[in-house]
Amino acid sequence: MRSLLIRIFASFWSIILITIVVAVAIGYSYAERTRISMQNFEVGDAVLEASAALRENGREGLTGWLRSLPDATASLLYIVDEQGQDLLGRRLPTVIKMSVRRFGDRGPRPMRLRQDRPNLRPARPFTQLIGPDDRVYTIFVMPLRSVGKRWLDERGTAGLVMLALLVSAAVSYFLARTISRPIGRLRESANAIADGRLDTRVAEGVGKRRDEIGQLAMDFDRMADELQRAWLKQSELTRNVSHELRSPLARLRVALELVRRKTGDLPELDKIDAETMRLDELIGRILEFSRLDADPHEAKTPIDLDDLVRSVVDDVCYEYGDLGGNSSIEIHADAACSVNGYPNALRSCVENVLRNAMRHSRGDAKVQVHLGTEARQAVIAVEDQGGGVAEDELERIFEPFYRSKTTRADQSRRSGGLGLAIASRATALHGGSIRAVNKGNGLRVEIRLP
Ligand SMILES: Nc1ncnc2c1ncn2[C@@H]1O[C@H](COP(=O)(O)OP(=O)(O)OP(=O)(O)O)[C@@H](O)[C@H]1O
Ligand SMILES: [Mg+2]
Structure with missing residues (x-):
């Protein structure tokens, strides 16, 4: 039973482990590739290219330029219009969405000093481009650290992996146990029946389950019922037959005695007497044997x-x-x-x-x-x-x-x-x-x- 538990547990858990390892590896390699391609990306140059594209061909030009970037670079660059929509129609990451909500309003304001705070010059933290139609486009660059090595460095990732390992180990263990335990019970019961304890049943513990194992337990009990019934029937038959044989045997001995009185002692009669006694003894033994079944007819x-x-x-x-x-x-x-x-x-x-x-x-x-x-x-x-x-x-x-x-x-x-x-x-x-x-x-x- 132990070995079945360990085998089921090991197979479940190893499958989950492999899945986790592969998922981590894919995530890491993707993040690494992005990071390497970003090393060759100069934000300043990109902004100049973008502004040229916008100047020449308007919004279409800018969208075309964004689309022409390599995937890894484009995935870090978002250009948002005045309606707060990315030019490529992508969903904005939460960090950018928050910035849009705070700053992405009615276009750039001229850099002027505020009347009430003469020493304060409010600056926009993002580069903005103004199109030929006077519309404003804001360029957001995802911070490099947020996609690069940070993915693995984050304490959250390691914690999640640990948690996944613990949870999957616990789930695998319980799954393995729910299969191997009832099989152990079935084995014990089969052994008990083989040892002659025909009233043994498994259903109490296992039979409530609706699955195949529960059905197996019920079938097992049905088999045990049949076995016990057949056994009781057989021993009852033996008992009845033996019992019925005794009366004619008793009459035979009485008749023998009567014959002996008439004819006197004959060696043949002694022989018949001896054999009758043996038969009587044998029937007594069979009765004794068949009485010793599951019900011994006496108290412990x-x-x-x-x-x-x-x-x-x-x-x-x-x-x-x-x-x-x-x-x-x-x-x-x-x-x-x-x-x-x-x-x-x-x-x-x-x-x-x-x-x-x-x-x-x-x-x-x-x-x-x-x-x-x-x-x-x-x-x-x-x-x-x-x-x-x-x-x-x-x-x-x-x-x-x-x-x-x-x-x-x-x-x-x-x-x-x-x-x-x-x-x-x-x-x-x-x-x-x-x-x-x-x-x-x-x-x-x-x-x-x-
Ligand atoms: N102590 C013993 N030494 C040698 N053989 C034995 C011994 N006890 C039992 N046996 C053998 O085992 C057989 C079965 O024994 P068992 O007691 O079941 O039957 P039995 O003695 O032949 O008959 P019963 O006990 O019903 O009068 C015997 O026939 C005998 O051959
Ligand atoms: Mg004997």
């Missing part, structure tokens, strides 16, 4: 992980007939830690991992359970000495109904392949993670909870 409470782990260990030991002081599970608790979570889901998670460890353990090797905290997360690690799984299966064993190829036939018959899928979904529900690594001669499964 603070859970003491030490208590939870010890209680699960007791249960699993009991299940494996592992009573008394000589338990095959060792608990190492580094620190007391508690999390805010769903007790049943968490219990089922630890139980499944621990059962696997016990089931795969060989000989009298002990299963180790470590409880501690790492990077502000609670970590429950279960290690066994059961040979582990192939490296390429370390992730796949968390998929529903996946059973490792190396699982022994007798184990495979008893397993449903749902234990680690349940554990994985339970940790995701808590915003945590679960992973498996081969360690020593066995498997280490780590559950991390925030």
